[in-house]
Amino acid sequence: MAYKKPSQKFSGKIREVTIGSDLKLGGESTLPFYSFDGDTGAKPAIGMEIWDILPESWPQSLKNIFGEYAHDPVKWAKFCMEKCNPDFICIKLEGANPEGNDKSPDECAAVVKRLADEIPLPLVIAGCDSDEKNAKVFTKVAEAVPDKNYVFLSAVEANYKEIGAAAGMAYGNIVSAESSVDLNLAKQLNILITQLGVKPERMVMNPGCSAVGYGFEYVVTTMDRIRLAALDQNDATLQMPIISPVSFETWKAKESAATENDMPEWGNQEDRGIAMEVATAAGVLATGSNAVILRHPRSVEVIRNFIGELTA
Amino acid sequence: MALNGMEIYKMLPKKNCKECGFPTCLAFAMKLAQGGTQAEKCPYMSADARAKLAEATAPLMKTVKFGAGDRTYSLGGETVLFRHEKTFVNKPRFAVMFDDSMSEDEVSKKINNINSVNYTRISEEMYVEIAAFRCSTGDKQKFISFIKKVMQTCSKVVPMIITENPEIVFSAAEEFSGLGPILYGANEQNYEAMVGIAKKYNLLLGVKAPDQANLYNLVQKIQNAGYSELLLDAGGRNLKTAFDDMVNMRRTALLSQDRTFGYPSVAFVCDMTKDKMMEVAIATLFIEKYASIIILNDMDYSMALPLFALRQNIYTDPQRPMRIEQGIYKIGQADDKSPLLVTVDFALTYFIVSGEVERSKVPAWILIPDAGGYSVLTAWASGKFNAKSIAKAIKEFEVEGKLKTRELIIPGKVAVLKSDIEDELPGWKVIVGTREAAALPAFLKDYLQEKAS
Numbered sequence: 119m120a121y122k123k124p125s126q127k128f129s130g131k132i133r134e135v136t137i138g139s140d141l142k143l144g145g146e147s148t149l150p151f152y153s154f155d156g157d158t159g160a161k162p163a164i165g166m167e168i169w170d171i172l173p174e175s176w177p178q179s180l181k182n183i184f185g186e187y188a189h190d191p192v193k194w195a196k197f198c199m200e201k202c203n204p205d206f207i208c209i210k211l212e213g214a215n216p217e218g219n220d221k222s223p224d225e226c227a228a229v230v231k232r233l234a235d236e237i238p239l240p241l242v243i244a245g246c247d248s249d250e251k252n253a254k255v256f257t258k259v260a261e262a263v264p265d266k267n268y269v270f271l272s273a274v275e276a277n278y279k280e281i282g283a284a285a286g287m288a289y290g291n292i293v294s295a296e297s298s299v300d301l302n303l304a305k306q307l308n309i310l311i312t313q314l315g316v317k318p319e320r321m322v323m324n325p326g327c328s329a330v331g332y333g334f335e336y337v338v339t340t341m342d343r344i345r346l347a348a349l350d351q352n353d354a355t356l357q358m359p360i361i362s363p364v365s366f367e368t369w370k371a372k373e374s375a376a377t378e379n380d381m382p383e384w385g386n387q388e389d390r391g392i393a394m395e396v397a398t399a400a401g402v403l404a405t406g407s408n409a410v411i412l413r414h415p416r417s418v419e420v421i422r423n424f425i426g427e428l429t430a
Numbered sequence: 431m432a433l434n435g436m437e438i439y440k441m442l443p444k445k446n447c448k449e450c451g452f453p454t455c456l457a458f459a460m461k462l463a464q465g466g467t468q469a470e471k472c473p474y475m476s477a478d479a480r481a482k483l484a485e486a487t488a489p490l491m492k493t494v495k496f497g498a499g500d501r502t503y504s505l506g507g508e509t510v511l512f513r514h515e516k517t518f519v520n521k522p523r524f525a526v527m528f529d530d531s532m533s534e535d536e537v538s539k540k541i542n543n544i545n546s547v548n549y550t551r552i553s554e555e556m557y558v559e560i561a562a563f564r565c566s567t568g569d570k571q572k573f574i575s576f577i578k579k580v581m582q583t584c585s586k587v588v589p590m591i592i593t594e595n596p597e598i599v600f601s602a603a604e605e606f607s608g609l610g611p612i613l614y615g616a617n618e619q620n621y622e623a624m625v626g627i628a629k630k631y632n633l634l635l636g637v638k639a640p641d642q643a644n645l646y647n648l649v650q651k652i653q654n655a656g657y658s659e660l661l662l663d664a665g666g667r668n669l670k671t672a673f674d675d676m677v678n679m680r681r682t683a684l685l686s687q688d689r690t691f692g693y694p695s696v697a698f699v700c701d702m703t704k705d706k707m708m709e710v711a712i713a714t715l716f717i718e719k720y721a722s723i724i725i726l727n728d729m730d731y732s733m734a735l736p737l738f739a740l741r742q743n744i745y746t747d748p749q750r751p752m753r754i755e756q757g758i759y760k761i762g763q764a765d766d767k768s769p770l771l772v773t774v775d776f777a778l779t780y781f782i783v784s785g786e787v788e789r790s791k792v793p794a795w796i797l798i799p800d801a802g803g804y805s806v807l808t809a810w811a812s813g814k815f816n817a818k819s820i821a822k823a824i825k826e827f828e829v830e831g832k833l834k835t836r837e838l839i840i841p842g843k844v845a846v847l848k849s850d851i852e853d854e855l856p857g858w859k860v861i862v863g864t865r866e867a868a869a870l871p872a873f874l875k876d877y878l879q880e881k882a883s
């Protein structure tokens with residue numbers, strides 16, 4: 119008997135969503151990197167995370183790299199662009215946190231506006247820990263940067279109405295729907311946001327993320343199931359591209375945060391941080407992420423090679 | 431090819447006599463099709479039908495073994511392509527590559543790393559299981575003594591012998607057969623000799639061909655030669671081809687239900703890149719999709735921490751999340767005045783927290799209420815970890831009788847619970863701990879100092 123290579127053809131397809139002026143996400147009708155099965159769509163994109171305030175909590179190795187620029191998000195973003203050439207910049211408005219700097223929505227909007235004026239790359243705008251505050255901040259920010267196709271990360275069950283209305287409808291940007299590692303919750307939130315009037319092609323989703331070792335199996339399984347539902351069952355409510363904020367999770371894990379004094383046998387702290395970020399990014403890409411957010415320039419380089427080789 | 435329930439039913443005697451333990455032949459057939467019972471349970475089946483059924487209900491992917499004694503490992507035996515469909519069963523094993531042309535320095539650096547990467551994570555011991563030895567000098571004597579030298583200082587690894595020269599394989603098999611080594615390098619030209627050696631010592635045999643189609647033919651020849659303890663390598667040495675190999679071999683076995691590729695496979699990640707971080711990325715991909723042996727150039731802590739953790743995650747049974755028994759746990763020589771912490775009954779969380787408390791060297795108590803087996807925030811968000819469940823545990827485990835302390839340290843992520851718990855437990859004071867357990871040692875020391883002053 120001769121070998122017959124198997125193949126899986128799916129009726130469903132992930133929607134292609136354009137962020138910024140021309141960065142395309144999604145469009146695949148196969149499982150991630152299954153180029154032997156068909157069209158794998160746009161290459162997964164890589165973004166770099168910056169903050170609107172000094173990132174005091176980041177490990178020293180990252181401060182050594184970005185410290186000089188971190189007092190100004192525009193300088194920081196330019197440095198990332200020049201040094202690492204990412205596909206997009208993710209500005210995390212950590213300063214909005216009511217338990218921290220509690221910056222006003224107007225202050226936040228001004229920061230994003232400056233970035234929009236000076237940075238040619240698409241922006242992904244992430245909020246702080248408070249859903250309530252994010253609703254207010256995102257409304258202002260969306261207004262300040264209309265029709266840019268920037269991604270707002272994220273709308274959750276508690277605030278999707280405000281964020282959907284402002285970012286997704288009134289001001290021509292893109293809504294990322296965030297749910298907690300559960301296919302049904304992801305589906306439900308996508309439906310709610312589209313029922314609000316946001317067009318599916320103006321949406322992406324984050325169905326939950328964690329660092330490898332920290333409940334990551336649930337993340338993998340949720341994403342596997344979401345992708346199979348979208349492709350195999352042609353479930354249109356789950357055909358949005360997936361964006362995974364990897365760096366938000368990995369750098370606080372002990373493997374990345376423990377210093378060499380804390381854990382002498384573990385060796386070089388910077389390497390540990392990069393490896394956690396790289397493994398988590400490769401791990402979510404392999405189960406269906408269309409975009410990952412990273413911090414370390416080395417991680418960006420490695421993940422770019424990884425994607426490049428798999429899509430060559 | 432596997433048979434479905436109806437096809438099996440047609441082959442049964444249809445007596446509905448219930449001797450198989452099922453009410454009807456049909457019920458038995460349905461269960462058999464799912465692999466939930468064995469054909470032997472029906473005493474009335476014809477010999478022919480039984481043989482057909484045995485063939486049809488045998489696992490699609492074989493489970494093979496390597497190693498010896500308490501270092502015996504199983505590979506393969508997978509039944510699904512995605513862990514949510516059932517579970518993945520035999521986790522991939524990690525190997526570090528030793529080439530007999532390497533410099534002494536390089537060799538001793540790898541040995542050091544292998545020996546130092548050995549730790550426990552959620553009750554699983556993590557270490558490199560295999561040393562892969564590649565013979566590039568072609569010098570048999572040198573190769574054997576090279577393996578011996580490494581094996582003397584690396585006590586835990588099982589050797590994998592890599593050469594396509596049957597003569598060298600033979601000597602190595604003879605020398606190390608007691609360790610249950612993997613023999614790798616059966617190809618189109620040498621397979622008869624290689625199968626002979628593998629058979630003689632009953633060892634796992636790695637089969638290599640330039641591509642999937644050639645490998646497929648070769649495996650059939652080897653099966654016809656009467657050997658089926660195999661490990662597959664379809665030859666891909668760049669990431670894209672290797673990924674194609676891994677996915678399609680597994681799909682051939684499980685989707686096409688063709689047992690020719692129903693064996694575990696090996697990923698030579700060490701040949702795909704020399705960049706350590708790229709190795710981490712590629713190994714991650716192959717842990718998720720579908721390698722059984724992953725060969726790396728090296729394994730230091732920065733590689734091990736994410737890779738072993740990921741492997742542990744992916745290979746837990748989704749139907750049985752790891753949970754820890756509720757109760758009050760003593761860490762170190764805690765007495766009735768030692769600090770008391772509360773966390774959840776999710777095994778991962780408990781082991782992280784107890785590990786940090788141990789590391790702090792501060793004797794302490796950890797209270798585990800019924801939190802549904804969830805992480806701190808998951809349990810809190812689903813209403814399972816709150817003032818009521820914590821107060822209930824304090825009463826149920828008679829904490830007030832056992833301990834003099836009336837202070838309870840809670841996870842920083844649920845700081846909002848503080849006043850609720852204090853309302854629920856008169857006389858108690860709630861201390862908000864750190865968000866991450868890694869900061870616990872420093873926190874506990876400060877806490878004790880403050881109490882002392």
Ligand code: B12
Pocket residue numbers: 297298299300303326327328329332333334336337367751771772773774776778779782783803804805806807808809810811812839840841842843863864865866867868870
């Ligand atoms: C895996 C996961 C799940 C799994 C559950 C796995 C499990 N057994 O817990 C599943 C898929 C089942 C799940 C379900 C839900 N989840 Co969930 N889940 C996660 C995820 C991805 C990882 C959780 C994890 O394993 N963390 C690792 C463990 C080790 O962390 P930990 O327990 O917090 O412990 C750390 C610290 O707290 C600290 N610590 C622990 N104990 C103690 C004690 C003391 C004294 C101290 C000082 C420190 C300390 O040490 C540890 C290490 O630093 C997180 C997102 C994320 N990235 O964290 C969401 C997350 C926790 N889930 C969330 C939610 C909302 C849910 C659901 C309620 C969703 C829903 N509406 O159905 C359900 C609830 C379950 C149900 N149906 O009833 C939210 C919680 C939001 C919030 N802030 O409240 C999160 C944060 C996701 C999100 N961003 O929305 N989830």
Ligand code: SF4
Pocket residue numbers: 442443444445446447448449450451452453454455458471472473474475
């Ligand atoms: S033992 Fe055989 S004949 Fe009797 S009910 Fe079961 S399957 Fe049918």
